[in-house]
Amino acid sequence: MEATDDAPRAALDWHRAGKGAVLATVIETWGSAPRPRGSQLAVSGEAEIVGSVSGGCVEGAVVAEALEAMEDRRHRVLEYGVSDDEAFAVGLACGGRIRVLVEPVGGTLPEDMLADLVARRARGEAAGQAVDVESGAASLLPAGRVAERLRADRSDFEPDGRTFVTLHAPPLRLIVVGGVHVAQMLIPMARLAGYTATVIDPREAFASPARFPDTALTHDWPDAAMTALAPDARTAVVLLTHDPKLDDPALTVALDSPAFYVGALGSTRTHAKRVARLKEVGIDAERIARIDAPIGLDIGSRTPGEIAVAILAAMTQTLRRP
Known part of the structure; x- marks a missing residue:
């Protein structure tokens, strides 16, 4: 995994260094989005970033919300409408909407769970990061459920419509x-x-x-x-x-x-x-x-x-x- 794309590891490292960290995840987006569902952006308390959630049109707003989430330690779901002009500026043919889940590390995203996820990724193992977007409760999927997700090879909502699963597939x-x-x-x-x-x-x-x-x-x-x-x-x-x-x-x-x-x-x-x-x-x-x-x-x-x-x-x- 390239350091420029390993948002979970960056978030864990920043949190352990005392900087504070947030992990932001795309959970819904427009059809021609430059970043698919499950794409992640790590943000530190010093506004450092690793990864991305768009072609650049919403990162600034997400960083601002992330800094607030570090303060109150609560998750939030952000929704942005992207105009045709903004979409064109980042290489899209038309505008649309994007929803981003923001999770503060040590808050609604437990440090030990994130550490487990990072360790699995480092070993080249598949993992599924599940979050109830209403309550913010986070967990890792059991191995059997991860295998089911791998067959579809995509991050998406569970049938309940409120639990989003980010698939971390092996490289x-x-x-x-x-x-x-x-x-x-x-x-x-x-x-x-x-x-x-x-x-x-x-x-x-x-x-x-x-x-x-x-x-x-x-x-x-x-x-x-x-x-x-x-x-x-x-x-x-x-x-x-x-x-x-x-x-x-x-x-x-x-x-x-x-x-x-x-x-x-x-x-x-x-x-x-x-x-x-x-x-x-x-x-x-x-x-x-x-x-x-x-x-x-x-x-x-x-x-x-x-x-x-x-x-x-x-x-x-x-x-x-x-």
Whole structure:
């Protein structure tokens, strides 16, 4: 989790440092909002902020309310009408309404509950933060209920219409086969988009800490490494070696996994040869059709950086528009 987006941790740290803190959460919004339900903003008693609840049009007002909430230690639900002009200024086509829940840490948001949430997020565990928006009572959902929420992958109200659940899902994962130049461009971009990344490449000169700082690296053979990593429904797999000896073994595992995206570098002709090889080893056409190849959205990419942009865009499109 990027420090620029970890609002719960920032709120906990500020509270423990004696600054005071509030956690603000989007609970309802207009259709074309820049921040979805469940987006959070932490505010300190010194008006420091981490995260966001809009494109910038209501943050100032939320900060002012947050400072008041630190004083009376009571939660509140804020509602803002956004005019067409204000909406256009933050990149929206039209105006609407936004509702934000404000919870003072140590008040209606207990410190121990927030600490539990932060610890779960740090371990990469899913968690559900439930708040009765009328009474302000806060709790964490049991594991079974969190699993239900993960299937929907969204923050929303419970059927009672008054309990809002903010889903804190584990980070998305990106598994890259091939420590090549495109991978060096892709991984920092993906990290900013919320992914944790792993590079698989048995060639240690390619998958080296110098080339991929602060990135998990594995030098096992790709099929063994892919099996150990066990791609799940929140995992994207990207194959970039352009070498059948490395890409194909990883593909055989990835195509049998629930990974939401599997993409492979190569031209149309290269991919046709890849398809033939996979059919020869018994992989059926339906599974082969999962491969995004040539990889990425067709935006005319040429440089490694542009190709990385196209890949990340394709991953995002697949994730958000299945």
